[in-house]
Amino acid sequence: MTDVEIRVRINGATRHDRIPPRLTLADYLRERCGLTGTHLGCEHGVCGACTVLFDGEAVRACLIFAVQADGAELTTIEGIAGADGELSPVQAAFRDEHGLQCxxxxxxxxxxATAFLRENPTPSDEEIREAISGNLCRCTGYQGIVRAVRAAAGEHDPDGSVDTVTANST
Structure with a gap:
C-alpha cells in the first residue's frame, strides 16, 4: 500500500507526515510523534489507556487509523497541562487525591475525565463512575480516581476531606 499524507494538529502544533494507511493513531502518536504518554494496553479499545482527545472528544487511539485524524485537532496527555507546565485541575486532583498508583x-x-468535566462540570458520583467506566485500573480500586474527578469538578467529599479544586476547562 502507498503511504498517505496527513496533516494534524497535536497539542497545538501542526504536523505533516506520510504514513501507512493502516497505522493506528496510538502507534502514530507513540512512534512517529514521540508522545509516549498515550499508552497501549489491550489494543482492543477496552482498557482506555490510549485515550486522547480527537476534536475535543475522548476516543480510543488504538481503534482509529491515523489517516482518519487528517485535519483533526488532537490532544494527548502531554497537551493537558498548561503551556507553562502547570498541571491542569484534573492532573492536580489526581495527584492530590491519590488517583494513581503505578x-x-x-x-x-x-x-x-477532562473531556467528561467539560461536558458535565458538576457531576454526581454515579455520573463520575459511569464516565470512567471505560477506563480500567488494576491498582487503585477507583476510590482515589472518583475523589480526584470530584475534586477537579469542585465538589467536596462528603466527609469534608477533599479541598476544592476549581475546574477551568482550557
Whole structure:
C-alpha cells in the first residue's frame, strides 16, 4: 500500500507526515510523534489507556487509523497541562487525591475525565463512575480516581476531606 499524507494538529502544533494507511493513531502518536504518554494496553479499545482527545472528544487511539485524524485537532496527555507546565485541575486532583498508583492507566483516565468535566462540570458520583467506566485500573480500586474527578469538578467529599479544586476547562 502507498503511504498517505496527513496533516494534524497535536497539542497545538501542526504536523505533516506520510504514513501507512493502516497505522493506528496510538502507534502514530507513540512512534512517529514521540508522545509516549498515550499508552497501549489491550489494543482492543477496552482498557482506555490510549485515550486522547480527537476534536475535543475522548476516543480510543488504538481503534482509529491515523489517516482518519487528517485535519483533526488532537490532544494527548502531554497537551493537558498548561503551556507553562502547570498541571491542569484534573492532573492536580489526581495527584492530590491519590488517583494513581503505578501510573500506566493514569493518562487515559485524566484525558477521559477532562473531556467528561467539560461536558458535565458538576457531576454526581454515579455520573463520575459511569464516565470512567471505560477506563480500567488494576491498582487503585477507583476510590482515589472518583475523589480526584470530584475534586477537579469542585465538589467536596462528603466527609469534608477533599479541598476544592476549581475546574477551568482550557
Amino acid at each position: 501510573g500506566f492507566c493514569t493518562p487515559g483516565f485524566i484525558v477521559s
